[in-house]
Amino acid sequence: MSDDQFPGWHGTTIIGVRKGGRVVVAGDGQVSLGQTVIKGTARKVRRLKPGKTGAEVVAGFAGSTADAFTLLERLEAKLEASPDQLARACVDLAKDWRTDKYLQKLEAMLIVTDGKDLFIVTGAGDVLEPEHDVAAIGSGGNYALAAARALMDSEMDAEAVARKAMAIAADICVYTNGNLTVEVAG
Template sequence: MHATTIIAVLHNGQVAIGGDGQATMGNTIAKSNVKKIRRLQDGKILAGFAGSTADAFTLIERFEEKLSAFGGNMKRAAIELAKDWRTDRFLRRLEAMLITASKDEILILSGTGDVLEPDNQVAAIGSGSMYAQSAALALRKHAPHLSAEEIVRESLNIAADICIYTNHNLVIEKL
């Protein structure tokens, strides 16, 4: 998926997730202040998306339904959503990815049925994801005094300096 950067970091007992605000149509910037981060379950879970906006909203709605059905258990809700996403004819066509985060864990969800828990407590999706992830991993290792929010902010700024599909209009949420 391209046209955005979303990153989540779990660090020193804090979790933060952030994204840039750029939406593109082809090779043109359509909007520069899109909010791609959402608070779910009365603020206990954060979600960010990359890909088609309408598809991502559909997935977030379905994820919220699964959270409600499974008592707020994020991992179980993610697995059930991934099952539906992979097998349902309608959902299978959705082109988006999600990162979800609670105070204890981060998950990446994809339409291929993947529910991944990152090894290094850093997850990123979108066109600038590898730039942001590399920056976050370096900051966690060499600047451990930074907060999760500070790591997310600096990582997104680094990605925005490199990736043409990522801008500096950041939205960051933390738990």
Template sequence: MEKIKSTTVLAIKHNGKVAIGADGQATLGNTVAKSNVKKIRKLGDGKIVTGFAGSTADAFTLLDRFDEKLSNYSGNLKRAAVELAKDWRTDRYLRKLEAMMIVADKNEVLIVSGTGDVLEPDEDVAAIGSGSMYARSAALALKKHATNLSAEEMVREGLTIAADICIYTNHNLVVEVVE
């Protein structure tokens, strides 16, 4: 059975604010299964925002685990992400999960993967999913040449450009800002 997957998630830290957004498309094989999936979640009393790409059920499992780690480490984003990545890589059940996450608070943006990676992206721009390179490229150009835009505006424009190019990304955007 094919898994429901494919998406684009983009996060930008700019002028003291972090914005993270995602499109709403979920695909099953070569068809759109749903066009308004919410792939952005607030955790830690709204101080931490996450976005996921990959298998939806796997991502929800990881979001629950990440929320537990946040509770265990008093909301320390980096420590919770590192501990989740360790578990994800070594646990027999978790290492079979197929997803990626971007986690962010007002100070930092991190990409967390099942291979044990916790990456602080260059230029304060993180992107995951099928349209990630389109969104990331657009965001880097906006950060360099349109510094007057807010982090939220850059995320919206980057995702819109990705949706114009990537068939697995749509224009139903959800964007959250952490200040």
């Protein structure tokens, strides 16, 4: 969709941090339209429960909410078909997302983890396992990523790193607020 067709929705910073055997996904609550904050308490980090046999997965999303929910439903179905195989489910989702004419139009990105693996999934067909055990997406993603990478050598645990990195991103990015949803995977 071109910039003149897209209404200017901005907002969201999502971060995933793996440290000390724990993986934490945190997301802010701000949704903006242009220069106006539409909502400050959106919940963009969720737990997925892919059937009775699959491990619980935590996912955070940036982009269109309806598009992200469509992708999360598809990911749950992929996880039900391949229980406890997060990498395979993410690759299958990315393939569908890239090749299906309906899914190609979806505008969102995902960070997903099962407590062991941590991935960024994009509509370009990417399934990326981040270096340095930190993944970040969204408007303030680069700020949160830089802050978290700087904090990884500290004594802070995964949740503390994620919270501090999100606070730094919220101080810098006008599309990010400090109203966090934090989920620990595993």
